[in-house]
Amino acid sequence: MEKSWSSWKYGWIASLLVGLGFMVSTSWAAPVELKIAFQPYTIHNQQIKWMQKWAENRKDVKVTPVPLSYEIYYAKVSNALQSGKSEYDVIWHNDDWGPAWMNYLEYVDDVKDFKTINSFLWELCFKDKNGRSTGMPFIGTDAVMFYRTDLITSPPKTWKEVQDISISLQKEGKAKWGYVAGMKFPHAYFGFLAFMWANTGDLWMPAYERDNAKLQANGWTPMVDKPEVVEMLEFWWDQIHTYKTVPPDNISYSRTAAQAIFMAGESIMLGEDSLKYGDLMDPAKSKVAGKVGVAPFPYGPHGKGELSWDVCWGWAIPKSISADKKKAAKELLGYLLSEDVQIDLWKTTGGIPVTGKVREKLSKTDPLFGKFAKATFQAPVLVASAYYYPKWPESHSIFTDYCVKAMMGKREDIKKVMTDCATELKKQMSK
Amino acid sequence: MKPIIEDERELLLRQELEIGRKKTLADKRRYMWGLVLPAFLILFIFEVFPVSLAFWTSLHKVTLYSVAKPFVGFQNYINLLTDSHFFKTVIPNTFLFTFVGLVAETCLGVGIALLLNRRFRGESLVTTLLLFPMMVAPSISAVLFAWLFNSQFGIVGVAFESIGLPRIAWLAGRWTSMLVIIISDIWLWTPWFAILILAALKVQSPSPVEAARIDGAKNWQVFFYVTLPYLSPVLTICMLIRTFDLFRQFDQTWVITTGGPARSTEFFSIFAYKEFFEYTNYSNGNAAALLGGLVMLLFGVIMYRTFARLIGGERVKN
Numbered sequence: 096m097e098k099s100w101s102s103w104k105y106g107w108i109a110s111l112l113v114g115l116g117f118m119v120s121t122s123w124a125a126p127v128e129l130k131i132a133f134q135p136y137t138i139h140n141q142q143i144k145w146m147q148k149w150a151e152n153r154k155d156v157k158v159t160p161v162p163l164s165y166e167i168y169y170a171k172v173s174n175a176l177q178s179g180k181s182e183y184d185v186i187w188h189n190d191d192w193g194p195a196w197m198n199y200l201e202y203v204d205d206v207k208d209f210k211t212i213n214s215f216l217w218e219l220c221f222k223d224k225n226g227r228s229t230g231m232p233f234i235g236t237d238a239v240m241f242y243r244t245d246l247i248t249s250p251p252k253t254w255k256e257v258q259d260i261s262i263s264l265q266k267e268g269k270a271k272w273g274y275v276a277g278m279k280f281p282h283a284y285f286g287f288l289a290f291m292w293a294n295t296g297d298l299w300m301p302a303y304e305r306d307n308a309k310l311q312a313n314g315w316t317p318m319v320d321k322p323e324v325v326e327m328l329e330f331w332w333d334q335i336h337t338y339k340t341v342p343p344d345n346i347s348y349s350r351t352a353a354q355a356i357f358m359a360g361e362s363i364m365l366g367e368d369s370l371k372y373g374d375l376m377d378p379a380k381s382k383v384a385g386k387v388g389v390a391p392f393p394y395g396p397h398g399k400g401e402l403s404w405d406v407c408w409g410w411a412i413p414k415s416i417s418a419d420k421k422k423a424a425k426e427l428l429g430y431l432l433s434e435d436v437q438i439d440l441w442k443t444t445g446g447i448p449v450t451g452k453v454r455e456k457l458s459k460t461d462p463l464f465g466k467f468a469k470a471t472f473q474a475p476v477l478v479a480s481a482y483y484y485p486k487w488p489e490s491h492s493i494f495t496d497y498c499v500k501a502m503m504g505k506r507e508d509i510k511k512v513m514t515d516c517a518t519e520l521k522k523q524m525s526k
Numbered sequence: 527m528k529p530i531i532e533d534e535r536e537l538l539l540r541q542e543l544e545i546g547r548k549k550t551l552a553d554k555r556r557y558m559w560g561l562v563l564p565a566f567l568i569l570f571i572f573e574v575f576p577v578s579l580a581f582w583t584s585l586h587k588v589t590l591y592s593v594a595k596p597f598v599g600f601q602n603y604i605n606l607l608t609d610s611h612f613f614k615t616v617i618p619n620t621f622l623f624t625f626v627g628l629v630a631e632t633c634l635g636v637g638i639a640l641l642l643n644r645r646f647r648g649e650s651l652v653t654t655l656l657l658f659p660m661m662v663a664p665s666i667s668a669v670l671f672a673w674l675f676n677s678q679f680g681i682v683g684v685a686f687e688s689i690g691l692p693r694i695a696w697l698a699g700r701w702t703s704m705l706v707i708i709i710s711d712i713w714l715w716t717p718w719f720a721i722l723i724l725a726a727l728k729v730q731s732p733s734p735v736e737a738a739r740i741d742g743a744k745n746w747q748v749f750f751y752v753t754l755p756y757l758s759p760v761l762t763i764c765m766l767i768r769t770f771d772l773f774r775q776f777d778q779t780w781v782i783t784t785g786g787p788a789r790s791t792e793f794f795s796i797f798a799y800k801e802f803f804e805y806t807n808y809s810n811g812n813a814a815a816l817l818g819g820l821v822m823l824l825f826g827v828i829m830y831r832t833f834a835r836l837i838g839g840e841r842v843k844n
Contacts, residue, residue: 170799170804177808195590279784280784280786342678343698344677346788347695347697355679356678359679361678486591488806489805492804492805499787500788503700503788
């Protein structure tokens with residue numbers, strides 16, 4: 096028995112020593128590894144391509160991409176950050192997650208060329224109480240309405256025109272559907288939200304206000320049951336149920352599903368990020384390649400002009416990673432702001448670069464970029480396409496779910512559903 | 527009378543034996559701990575600690591964006607129990623899905639197993655094909671069903687149109703969405719039932735069935751009075767395991783509907799996930815998960831007792 100115990104004891108100790116030895120030897124030999132958390136999306140793929148190119152030229156850093164689906168991205172990375180020992184070294188950062196994550200993120204405003212980024216892209220979403228940025232914008236996620244240039248010569252400017260064009264082309268048998276966009280949470284930006292903002296509606300009063308202190312001073316008063324928002328829902332209800340210009344199950348569509356319908360040549364218009372242009376124009380993927388135009392979002396009866404937004408997606412670095420990784424990560428981010436990478440981003444995806452000088456250069460040299468500029472950051476009305484308080488993901492989800500609920504019920508119940516939504520939002524903010 | 531020197535020797539010998547016995551006992555204990563310790567550590571790290579942490583979190587207000595974690599007692603549980611969505615949608619959905627899925631999968635599983643419980647050409651091929659859905663990951667099968675029932679591109683819509691029926695927007699309504707989720711679950715899990723029941727049928731002694739037939743029993747009588755009681759232990763265990771699985775079902779629902787449209791197909795697990803991960807209300811999410819676990823435990827005990835009573839209980843109890 097004594098012998099057995101001894102062999103157990105020595106076995107344990109030997110295993111520990113072997114394990115420790117292995118850890119020490121690998122940590123001495125290996126280059127710094129940067130694990131990149133991203134969603135497999137056109138622009139991210141472009142960024143990963145350049146990150147790997149950067150790493151190839153350096154022997155001391157290795158880049159390991161870790162793709163995560165959009166549906167679980169926020170949840171997964173939030174959990175990693177909160178654990179206090181992030182498994183990722185560089186993370187994709189969406190503008191509307193800024194306030195929720197900023198306590199866990201390293202300042203990145205000391206990254207090379209950070210000062211060339213248009214400041215409004217990061218000040219609203221990534222700036223913390225010390226006035227410093229916890230995220231580095233790498234692309235402007237600017238919203239557009241794509242339309243079929245072979246079916247319409249000039250894009251609709253108002254909701255009425257959207258409806259008329261859709262009905263007319265459906266009657267002629269030229270298109271199956273008028274307008275498609277994702278509508279389920281968290282895909283409703285180009286359906287419910289864009290059209291709400293294009294009718295001067297918003298979640299909280301006053302409309303378009305993003306200063307949390309002012310919203311707080313106003314008692315976080317919901318706007319979702321006001322005519323500007325109710326009219327937007329009535330418009331969609333009519334398109335789905337009365338005129339049937341929008342697919343009946345559009346309320347269950349993700350952005351990918353809506354895009355698939357447009358790329359299959361079955362709809363006239365699609366609401367999406369400008370950076371989808373590359374996919375839409377790829378003949379291998381899209382039946383409408385070569386027949387796609389861009390325009391800002393049409394406005395409703397309360398609207399003051401066509402609308403877009405110019406916000407950003409960024410990269411961020413968790414505070415909890417080691418100093419050598421932070422140093423390498425910052426060098427990597429600096430590289431992504433270089434002119435080559437930014438111009439390639441535009442050329443391969445249709446994404447709007449974040450640095451003022453590159454935008455200016457492209458405006459002068461590239462006519463297509465000029466069209467995108469007019470449809471996006473030069474649109475008559477520009478809004479911030481999110482709120483920037485920590486509970487925003489929940490508010491966003493509540494609002495989207497009630498909009499979907501309104502579409503599932505009777506038209507005359509829309510106002511009541513949105514009154515319930517207002518109560519729910521109020522309750523959420525008071526929790 | 528023994529000499530004194532012999533007494534001393536005996537005393538020494540006894541002392542040595544006593545020391546040896548104690549040493550052996552201590553070694554035995556160490557050896558036992560050595561064997562048990564890894565399992566205990568694993569259980570503690572992966573079961574006891576997380577559940578305890580979840581319980582602690584459920585008694586505090588813990589969010590992603592706040593450093594403070596104030597103690598709130600059972601407030602999170604009260605919030606949950608007074609949430610109308612939780613009671614009007616989540617609970618009924620969970621029980622409905624569990625009940626319909628369980629009944630359908632059990633009936634179909636037994637039916638398929640009875641059909642396959644005979645010698646025929648291609649028997650092994652059919653049995654292998656039956657296993658096919660079990661080789662597919664639930665999330666993959668969910669993607670498959672989401673596209674099958676897609677109103678624009680789905681084959682189901684094409685089939686409906688070919689027989690003169692209109693295309694249905696399956697995922698735009700609560701009950702049609704629920705139906706798609708249930709169908710996908712039945713497709714995925716019925717083979718599991720069928721294979722286990724078939725295995726039980728294959729080892730069944732033919733004597734009771736032959737005796738019943740000699741006594742003039744009809745097919746349905748043989749099934750209800752001989753086969754079903756024989757299958758009852760296997761059925762009870764299968765149904766119990768599936769009840770828990772159905773109750774905490776997540777992946778298929780998440781992929782097909784994400785609990786929508788408008789949260790109308792949310793189950794317990796989706797509700798807890800959203801609270802925890804989407805809203806980053808860790809306290810509410812943990813309270814929901816723990817409450818779900820408790821309900822499952824109570825439900826499991828009731829189910830076990832009910833099954834035991836309903837289908838040949840004595841054999842199950844024994």
